[in-house]
Amino acid sequence: MATKKSTSARRHHDIPVWEWLVAAVGALLLIAVVAFTIYRIGETRDPAAFTIAVESVVEAGGGYLANLRITNTGDETAAALTLEGKLMQGGEEVETSTATLTYVPAKSTRNAAMVFTKDPRTMKLEVRPTGFEKP
Amino acid sequence: MASNSSISHAGHTGTAVFVVDLARAYGSAILFSFPILMTMEMWWQGFSMSAARLLIFTLVAIPLLLGLSYFDGFEGTFTILDDVRETLIAYFAGFTASASLLYLFGVLKSEMSWDERIGKIAVQAVTASLGAMFAQSLLGGGDIEDNSAERKRSASYLGQLFLTVVGALFLSMSVAPTEEMVLIAFQMNQWHTLGLIVVTLFVMHAFINAAERKAEEEGDAVETSQISLFARYTVVGYAVVLAISYYALWTFGSLEGMAFPEQLEAVIVLGFPAGLGGSASRLIL
Numbered sequence: 001m002a003t004k005k006s007t008s009a010r011r012h013h014d015i016p017v018w019e020w021l022v023a024a025v026g027a028l029l030l031i032a033v034v035a036f037t038i039y040r041i042g043e044t045r046d047p048a049a050f051t052i053a054v055e056s057v058v059e060a061g062g063g064y065l066a067n068l069r070i071t072n073t074g075d076e077t078a079a080a081l082t083l084e085g086k087l088m089q090g091g092e093e094v095e096t097s098t099a100t101l102t103y104v105p106a107k108s109t110r111n112a113a114m115v116f117t118k119d120p121r122t123m124k125l126e127v128r129p130t131g132f133e134k135p
Numbered sequence: 136m137a138s139n140s141s142i143s144h145a146g147h148t149g150t151a152v153f154v155v156d157l158a159r160a161y162g163s164a165i166l167f168s169f170p171i172l173m174t175m176e177m178w179w180q181g182f183s184m185s186a187a188r189l190l191i192f193t194l195v196a197i198p199l200l201l202g203l204s205y206f207d208g209f210e211g212t213f214t215i216l217d218d219v220r221e222t223l224i225a226y227f228a229g230f231t232a233s234a235s236l237l238y239l240f241g242v243l244k245s246e247m248s249w250d251e252r253i254g255k256i257a258v259q260a261v262t263a264s265l266g267a268m269f270a271q272s273l274l275g276g277g278d279i280e281d282n283s284a285e286r287k288r289s290a291s292y293l294g295q296l297f298l299t300v301v302g303a304l305f306l307s308m309s310v311a312p313t314e315e316m317v318l319i320a321f322q323m324n325q326w327h328t329l330g331l332i333v334v335t336l337f338v339m340h341a342f343i344n345a346a347e348r349k350a351e352e353e354g355d356a357v358e359t360s361q362i363s364l365f366a367r368y369t370v371v372g373y374a375v376v377l378a379i380s381y382y383a384l385w386t387f388g389s390l391e392g393m394a395f396p397e398q399l400e401a402v403i404v405l406g407f408p409a410g411l412g413g414s415a416s417r418l419i420l
Contacts (some may be wrong), residue, residue: 015220016150022157026227033193033230034256040186040250053362077182105182107248133185 045075052127063064066114072104085114085127160228160267167266176312181255184280197263203268212364229264262308299372302416303379307409311383320400340369342414376413
């Protein structure tokens with residue numbers, strides 16, 4: 001009986017302002033998520049396209065590591081993206097390496113690295129995407 | 136004792152009670168959603184799930200949360216306004232708990248787009264907010280006795296089906312996004328499939344029977360025969376469970392590009408955990 005009383009007392013006096021505040025923030029979050037998702041439904045979607053930047057080259061394990069930064073500027077996600085990197089010297093191909101990225105989501109950036117036996121800093125490094133899966 | 140003091144110092148303990156309730160809601164949200172917070176297929180949903188499916192998924196959560204609040208929730212509720220407030224607080228707890236844990240797990244990174252980050256959190260927030268709602272029934276409401284226990288015991292047939300939907304959706308959510316659902320379906324032949332249907336029905340009936348006997352003991356239900364129980368609850372429950380399984384697999388895009396027989400097989404595979412959740416919900420929640 002005491003418990004019954006306490007809850008009815010709580011009902012009339014005890015809803016603290018904090019509780020309403022948290023509920024209000026919850027309402028805002030919910031409305032924001034719904035609004036943002038509705039906005040995304042209407043978007044026109046460009047196919048996946050990539051910009052690839054060579055961030056740095058470091059020596060590692062007796063070879064050279066070219067650190068890459070891949071940005072998908074399109075609106076569609078690419079899965080299993082393969083990259084091919086060629087070391088060029090005087091118009092001639094010296095060495096080729098590849099890298100695979102599990103996912104590069106729309107409008108997002110991912111990091112990858114390619115391993116070379118020769119120093120990419122002394123040559124021209126050309127990296128291009130060769131293909132991906134549409135998830 | 137705590138209940139007595141809450142009458143005498145109403146203003147102070149109101150806040151104190153709320154802090155305890157909120158903490159318990161967080162604990163419950165994390166306890167029930169950590170498996171999918173730590174599942175990579177679920178992270179990928181953040182960018183692979185279409186906006187339309189995410190929208191439906193989020194909107195589906197609202198009536199489920201409201202209904203759960205009516206039957207349970209993390210604090211005592213008396214009016215619809217109480218249920219709405221509790222629903223919003225549960226969503227708040229689910230969303231923020233998911234966001235913080237995904238951040239701590241290194242899933243959310245600064246180089247990701249807002250589309251991806253919000254998608255990743257929003258898809259987890261649904262399950263986590265349902266988890267937050269389970270707080271009172273599973274982590275113990277202690278001295279807060281509201282109308283929910285009575286509501287649950289006397290829940291109508293539709294009320295029972297509602298609890299089946301919630302339980303089925305909740306348990307299927309934790310496995311539906313994984314590749315194993317489709318893989319298991321591929322591994323099974325038609326005899327395995329039939330066997331799994333029988334096992335699912337059997338386990339479901341065991342849970343439903345236990346809940347019914349408990350209700351009878353408490354004088355909330357008239358005695359019913361096994362056959363009546365099987366026809367009215369187990370079979371109907373299984374149909375509901377299969378529909379929920381299909382919805383969950385569709386939401387996570389697991390059925391994409393599959394022929395109907397394979398889709399059905401995956402639905403039956405997911406129907407197993409969904410059936411467990413759906414039939415046990417009345418007993419547990």
